[in-house]
Amino acid sequence: MYYSDDIVEEVRSKNDIVDVVSGYVKLTKKGRDYFGLCPFHNEKTPSFSVSGYKQMYYCFGCGAGGNVFSFLMEYENYSFLEALEELAKRAGVDLPKQEYSEKDRERANEKETLLEIQKAAAGYYYFKLRNREGETALSYLKNRGLSDDTMNVFGLGYAGKYSSHLYQYLKGKGYADEMIAKAGLITVDEKRGANDRFWNRVMFPIMNANHRVIGFGGRVMGDGTPKYLNSPETLIFDKSRNLYGLNRAKSTRESYFLLCEGYMDVIALHQAGFTNAVASLGTALTVGHASLIRRYVKEVYLIYDSDPAGVRATLRAMPILKEAGLSVKVVRLNPYKDPDEFIKNKGAKAFEERIRDAENGFLFSITASEGDYDMDSPEGKTQFMRETAKRLTEFEEEIERNYYVDAVAKKYGVKAEHLRSLMEKQAIQMGLARPVLRAKSARKSVTEKENGLLQSQKALLTWMTENVSIYRQVKEYLKPEDFSGELYKTVAEMIYRQYEEGQLNPARLINHFTEEEEHRQVAALFHTKLNQLHTVQEQEKALGEMVLRIKQNSLDEATKALDPTDMAGLQRLVEARRQLQKMEKITIRLES
Structure with missing residues (x-):
């Protein structure tokens, strides 16, 4: 199902993020933003911020962030469409009706009918447990230490001793045999006809994340088999x-x-x-x-x-x-x-x-x-340590591997260096590259460079959205395509376009993305902490260095991708590098 960008933005703009989040989190205003305890991880000091100006939230503790859609997606575990529909209802926005194909409509109707049947069955089992027929099952559950409140909360029930009562009950409510069978609640035999799948069992309704019954588990009373029986898989139960x-x-x-x-x-x-x-x-x-x-x-x-x-x-x-x-x-x-x-x-x-x-x-x-292994013999313990060393080589991250080497060495009273030596021998026998640690250290420098570049891009995007004068200066030296990575390129392109159209709107920008993880990543681009730079001179110097780093990386990547026969492209790169040398003398000025 698809809704236009204009509809999505109308719904977002009519749901103030401070109002929406306040329904879930107690917020306190500090400056122009609001702060509270993050609902997505445990914390004692508030690091969860909500900006009415940006119409975004961000947690500096766990990294959760986004706009009002993101919040419902993460808190309520909604899909983007579910969040959109919920917020449209909240704001009184009528979403245009979407046309279903005949096949889609039939499937949707069948799923809804199956959910109705499961709900009716759950109510039937619930009632049976609490009347005279369910006394034995109720005693069993109470003997297991369950309180009435717990049994009610989980909707526990009882399937009676007679093997067709639920079937008759559901038939009486107007449901067809075919649909009751598709719900997995009856079995059909040519000779005996339809019979309940569950009978003489304590019943455990299985619910999906939205609290709708999708199936059952049943525990037999007495010595019957199987001890536990579950619903078969259906259109609504996987x-x-x-x-x-x-x-x-x-x-x-x-x-x-x-x-x-x-x-x-x-x-x-x-x-x-x-x-x-x-x-x-x-x-x-x-x-x-x-x-x-x-x-x-x-x-x-x-x-x-x-x-x-x-x-x-x-x-x-x-x-x-x-x-x-x-x-x-x-x-x-x-x-x-x-x-x-x-x-x-x-x-x-x-x-x-x-x-x-x-x-x-x-x-x-x-x-x-x-x-x-025979841990009491030297041979057995040696074999055990060889196998352990082999498993330790499977950790790709050097830091993580070293942690486990130290932990295993301490646990079994061996020296860490001896264990590392054994790991090298195992790596050679398994045909792994040697030396492992040297290869990792080479990768480390590449990773540090990549992380430095990403941090520069995050900080620059944050600064550009905070101060229009920075954007005006940066755009003279960087184009959106100079940013590294599709996400950064896309976000930079949208920021540039919004500024040129005269209205920066980061929350609307997030509407472009529909996955929760993308919302989190984009939100982080606008909330990089800048307070470690105290003076204006430090900040201006850092801005210049960020611009240079991003431009330098852009030219490096363009050089790698250049076709050796593309002489015009080569000339453009040479000229761009000349411009880069001039850029080393510029400073991005902060205007108050």
């Missing part, structure tokens, strides 16, 4: 891309999720006050789960069962989470099997201590592999 408890955990103020194995673990943790607990849905952790988690947090604490199967599941999950860009820690529960059992025996405070003592994921995996 178990590899949904997490149990996410609808509640997404609002946590913690910077991490507690990732568990089962429904009861999540519910027990939430009841104990750990409202950032989630679980995969009866399946091993997938790339889809990891990507979903990454939308909300950057760190995961794994709390799988402490038995051998739980350890194996932990080891399988860690590389998937790391590949998604998440850092991982492991909470040890010994001597208890799972979070539910631990909290019942030791309480919430002891569980908090286990979280504080959580082990780094890599170190946990090293410890877990000890069982594969």
